[in-house]
Amino acid sequence: MATSIQLRQIKKAYGDVQVIHGVDLDIEPGDFTVFVGPSGCGKSTLLRMIAGLEPITGGDLLIDGQRMNEVPAARRGIAMVFQSYALYPHMSVYQNLAFGLETAKMPKAEIAQRVQRAAEILKIEPLLKRKPKQLSGGQRQRVAIGRAIVREPKIFLFDEPLSNLDAELRVAMRVEIAKLHYDLGNTMIYVTHDQVEAMTMADKIVVLRSGVIEQAGAPLELYNNPRNLFVAGFIGSPKMNFMTSTVEAGALRTGGVALDLGRDVTGATTLGIRPEHITIVEGSGVKFADLTVDLVENLGGQTVVYATTRDGQALTIVLEGQRHVEIGSSVSAYVDPAKAHIFDAEGNAIR
Amino acid sequence: MAVNAAEAAPQNAAFSTTKWSRAWQNHAPGYLFLLPWLIGFIGLTVGPMITSLYLSFTDFDLLTPAQWIGTANYERMFTNDRNFAAAMRVTFTFVLFSVPLKLAFALAIAMLLNRGMKGLPLYRALFYLPSLLGASVAIAILWRQIFAGDGLVNQFLSIFGIVGPSWISNPNYSLWTLIILSIWQFGSPMIIFLAGLRQIPQDMYEAASLDGAGKWRQFWKITLPLLTPVVFFNAIIQTINAFQSFTPAFIISNGTGSPINSTLFYALYLYNEAFSFFRMGYASALAWFLLFLIACFTAFSFLTSKYWVHYDD
Numbered sequence: 001m002a003t004s005i006q007l008r009q010i011k012k013a014y015g016d017v018q019v020i021h022g023v024d025l026d027i028e029p030g031d032f033t034v035f036v037g038p039s040g041c042g043k044s045t046l047l048r049m050i051a052g053l054e055p056i057t058g059g060d061l062l063i064d065g066q067r068m069n070e071v072p073a074a075r076r077g078i079a080m081v082f083q084s085y086a087l088y089p090h091m092s093v094y095q096n097l098a099f100g101l102e103t104a105k106m107p108k109a110e111i112a113q114r115v116q117r118a119a120e121i122l123k124i125e126p127l128l129k130r131k132p133k134q135l136s137g138g139q140r141q142r143v144a145i146g147r148a149i150v151r152e153p154k155i156f157l158f159d160e161p162l163s164n165l166d167a168e169l170r171v172a173m174r175v176e177i178a179k180l181h182y183d184l185g186n187t188m189i190y191v192t193h194d195q196v197e198a199m200t201m202a203d204k205i206v207v208l209r210s211g212v213i214e215q216a217g218a219p220l221e222l223y224n225n226p227r228n229l230f231v232a233g234f235i236g237s238p239k240m241n242f243m244t245s246t247v248e249a250g251a252l253r254t255g256g257v258a259l260d261l262g263r264d265v266t267g268a269t270t271l272g273i274r275p276e277h278i279t280i281v282e283g284s285g286v287k288f289a290d291l292t293v294d295l296v297e298n299l300g301g302q303t304v305v306y307a308t309t310r311d312g313q314a315l316t317i318v319l320e321g322q323r324h325v326e327i328g329s330s331v332s333a334y335v336d337p338a339k340a341h342i343f344d345a346e347g348n349a350i351r
Numbered sequence: 352m353a354v355n356a357a358e359a360a361p362q363n364a365a366f367s368t369t370k371w372s373r374a375w376q377n378h379a380p381g382y383l384f385l386l387p388w389l390i391g392f393i394g395l396t397v398g399p400m401i402t403s404l405y406l407s408f409t410d411f412d413l414l415t416p417a418q419w420i421g422t423a424n425y426e427r428m429f430t431n432d433r434n435f436a437a438a439m440r441v442t443f444t445f446v447l448f449s450v451p452l453k454l455a456f457a458l459a460i461a462m463l464l465n466r467g468m469k470g471l472p473l474y475r476a477l478f479y480l481p482s483l484l485g486a487s488v489a490i491a492i493l494w495r496q497i498f499a500g501d502g503l504v505n506q507f508l509s510i511f512g513i514v515g516p517s518w519i520s521n522p523n524y525s526l527w528t529l530i531i532l533s534i535w536q537f538g539s540p541m542i543i544f545l546a547g548l549r550q551i552p553q554d555m556y557e558a559a560s561l562d563g564a565g566k567w568r569q570f571w572k573i574t575l576p577l578l579t580p581v582v583f584f585n586a587i588i589q590t591i592n593a594f595q596s597f598t599p600a601f602i603i604s605n606g607t608g609s610p611i612n613s614t615l616f617y618a619l620y621l622y623n624e625a626f627s628f629f630r631m632g633y634a635s636a637l638a639w640f641l642l643f644l645i646a647c648f649t650a651f652s653f654l655t656s657k658y659w660v661h662y663d664d
Binding site: 051052053072073074075078079080082084086087088089090099100103104147151 | 552554555557558559560561562563564568572573576577579661
């Protein structure tokens with residue numbers, strides 16, 4: 001039932017400027033795939049190329065094994081939710097939902113039935129007679145999703161759909177979209193610059209930078225085994241700590257401390273440790289730095305410590321629960337060697 | 352100001368007088384700067400308007416003093432003036448055809464120019480040019496040459512062996528040459544349409560194309576509805592202009608509205624009554640009736656606008 005998507009060496013150029021540099025990607029039927037990356041990384045362009053809104057300059061786009069490069073947007077079996085919602089302002093909610101079906105010359109009764117069903121799923125039945133300008137941001141978002149649902153597409157595309165909502169609504173809609181995916185089971189592609197959205201919603205995350213896939217995989221795969229510095233820094237919040245390191249006599253030295261990771265560290269120049277993997281209690285892992293505490297944030301559930309190593313490198317530590325740490329005090333940082341990441345001079349992970 | 356008034360209210364009259372003079376002192380420089388405009392407005396606009404309203408109830412030939420004749424001028428218009436009926440017919444025909452055609456043409460050109468072509472500013476200027484020249488005497492004279500019996504149009508038709516009539520001296524065609532001249536002056540509504548088209552978000556069209564709507568359906572279901580405020584504005588402006596159209600008819604018919612009153616525009620008829628026959632009273636009544644017509648049309652447009660004009664916010 002669900003649909004697969006394959007990208008084969010997909011390229012995009014505007015004149016001489018190439019923005020997507022030969023992307024290969026397999027999207028399994030029914031997967032929720034998230035394209036994530038900083039602004040300008042090409043994630044929206046890639047999505048729009050799949051949608052058919054942007055011509056593909058090179059490579060093949062296959063949907064269910066069929067080449068779609070030249071197929072018009074309307075015949076690719078996709079529906080898209082835009083960042084701006086792109087609701088037709090002069091039409092009522094009902095007309096907005098019905099527009100695509102009317103265009104397809106569907107019988108009126110069937111249109112009414114489908115619109116009704118979509119409205120029920122999204123709980124927008126009382127709004128059907130209103131115009132978009134009479135709706136709140138969250139309601140507009142639902143109508144935009146509803147417009148995608150009524151067409152019963154094979155694939156849903158979302159282009160940063162939550163970025164115009166406030167934080168609270170964003171979390172609520174995030175859950176709803178995830179639930180919608182669970183209920184409908186369609187293949188969905190979702191573009192965001194928010195790595196938390198990516199982590200929480202995705203079956204598969206595709207991290208993009210400058211038109212190249214840096215890494216693609218399950219959220220925890222990316223979290224546990226980032227392929228390079230960029231992915232390591234992009235996935236996870238707060239950001240992974242990076243400390244410049246040297247290798248002396250087969251051992252890693254950082255912040256004036258030598259540590260034994262129990263594996264080959266040849267070529268390592270950067271040590272990466274996630275804030276939540278650092279402890280300050282002796283006996284839990286190997287010591288990797290002596291620190292001076294600069295600032296402590298007590299969030300209730302966790303305690304965030306900002307500290308500096310002896311050689312002046314900043315470090316963020318997230319401790320579980322409510323901990324008392326004195327500002328200005330000296331502490332030592334420990335890490336489980338299995339959770340320490342090392343990177344070579346090119347920024348690639350050494351495993 | 353409101354606070355000052357509230358404070359002044361319980362005070363005695365003498366005190367409020369000083370307040371008044373103080374207020375005057377405060378605002379005097381403002382009025383002083385407004386003075387040139389005020390003089391012009393009262394002397395050249397309000398004054399003549401009131402005078403003409405008065406004159407419309409008189410018989411006045413400029414030489415002898417105006418005679419009050421009550422509503423006789425207005426009665427004559429509707430009961431005893433075939434030229435008035437002809438002028439109404441010509442003017443309404445002109446408005447009815449020239450405005451929609453001109454707007455349609457302007458919108459078509461605007462949509463062509465909106466496709467992001469190179470050299471857009473040049474094309475925009477070129478297309479606007481006729482509007483700058485269009486209402487001028489020179490262009491009307493040129494038009495007379497083009498549509499004359501031995502004019503450019505007929506020379507062109509003769510290539511195909513067609514012997515065309517003298518367009519401007521044939522009552523069947525003369526009004527249509529003026530309508531075509533008016534359509535040719537599509538520049539100003541075109542520029543406004545172009546600005547309106549730019550306001551429509553691109554993602555609206557992207558959403559529509561994903562919804563399967565082709566260009567034709569996108570135009571009728573997206574472009575046109577979202578453009579209705581601009582259509583409305585252009586329609587009102589162009590209709591008012593069309594009702595008042597004068598120069599082209601005056602030039603092409605040598606000021607007579609000929610042949611057989613076929614180009615006797617309302618404004619031309621009014622002008623002739625006033626300055627050829629010196630019936631100032633009657634001409635004033637005609638002018639006020641035209642104002643009434645335009646006001647009725649505008650009011651009607653505004654009343655119906657809520658049913659067809661879409662405002663975003």
